[in-house]
Amino acid sequence: MSTSIAVLGGTFNPPHLGHIQGALQVIEHLGIPQLGLMPCKLPPHKTTAGVSEHHRVAMVSLLCDSNPGLYPELIELDLPAPSYSVKTLRALRRQHPGSPLLFVMGEDSLNTLESWYQWRTLLSLCHVIVMRRQDLNVSRSAELNLWIEEHRCHDPAMLSTTRWGQLYIAQTELHQASSTAIRNEAAKSGAMMPEVAQWLPDEIISYINQHKLYANVK
Ligand SMILES: Nc1ncnc2c1ncn2[C@@H]1O[C@H](COP(=O)(O)OP(=O)(O)OP(=O)(O)O)[C@@H](O)[C@H]1O
Numbered sequence: 227m228s229t230s231i232a233v234l235g236g237t238f239n240p241p242h243l244g245h246i247q248g249a250l251q252v253i254e255h256l257g258i259p260q261l262g263l264m265p266c267k268l269p270p271h272k273t274t275a276g277v278s279e280h281h282r283v284a285m286v287s288l289l290c291d292s293n294p295g296l297y298p299e300l301i302e303l304d305l306p307a308p309s310y311s312v313k314t315l316r317a318l319r320r321q322h323p324g325s326p327l328l329f330v331m332g333e334d335s336l337n338t339l340e341s342w343y344q345w346r347t348l349l350s351l352c353h354v355i356v357m358r359r360q361d362l363n364v365s366r367s368a369e370l371n372l373w374i375e376e377h378r379c380h381d382p383a384m385l386s387t388t389r390w391g392q393l394y395i396a397q398t399e400l401h402q403a404s405s406t407a408i409r410n411e412a413a414k415s416g417a418m419m420p421e422v423a424q425w426l427p428d429e430i431i432s433y434i435n436q437h438k439l440y441a442n443v444k
């Protein structure tokens with residue numbers, strides 16, 4: 227079987243340590259060589275991606291430069307908006323027909339999966355890997371829970387011996403970081419609470435300040 231291809235899709239407005247910690251732990255837990263951070267063109271459930279594609283890609287690229295194992299996967303920027311994951315995974319599947327394809331998402335994304343375009347089709351294209359994330363707002367429907375249990379795999383070896391079809395909940399550590407909280411904090415006063423600022427690596431803080439993306443991050 228060919229080497230696994232793994233991607234974490236996101237808006238990355240901005241990228242933060244919750245993304246990095248989760249991605250690095252998925253790499254380690256699954257024993258895969260690398261994982262692509264895949265900025266979307268336009269998130270399907272939002273009216274805008276926030277700051278420009280150029281800045282989001284630049285921040286993702288900075289993170290990848292300082293984290294061996296992570297690389298920018300820019301395929302969605304060449305696909306039509308909105309960035310429906312099924313369409314992206316079809317395109318990735320065409321590029322890598324013989325590889326296990328791993329689509330990584332946070333637990334909050336899993337909880338809203340029923341609202342995604344052709345969501346049941348995802349597992350005919352890829353494996354879905356879930357990173358743990360506290361999500362106090364949403365409870366899953368009985369139907370979604372049933373689907374999860376039907377497809378859930380407990381043996382990570384299956385993820386490299388089959389190319390699609392498994393849903394795996396990785397026991398990643400919880401991380402509180404959230405792009406919304408970072409943006410809200412920055413907008414408030416220009417001086418973020420230290421616990422929020424520490425969710426951002428230094429190179430991202432410098433980039434945000436240099437380009438005045440939100441407000442100054444101290
Ligand atoms: N702290 C975190 N722990 C685990 N998964 C996360 C975390 N932050 C984001 N993710 C996951 O990474 C993916 C991309 O996230 P995204 O770029 O939307 O960041 P976000 O912090 O959720 O942003 P926003 O608050 O703007 O929605 C999503 O599947 C999301 O669930």
Ligand SMILES: O=C(O)c1ccc[n+]([C@@H]2O[C@H](COP(=O)([O-])O)[C@@H](O)[C@H]2O)c1
Pocket residue numbers: 234235236237238264266268269270271272309310311312335341342343
């Ligand atoms: O395909 C969909 O309908 C769909 C709906 C919501 C989100 N997604 C994808 O999920 C990823 C995370 O989205 P977001 O909005 O949490 O940044 C990103 O790659 C989106 O394109 C995909």
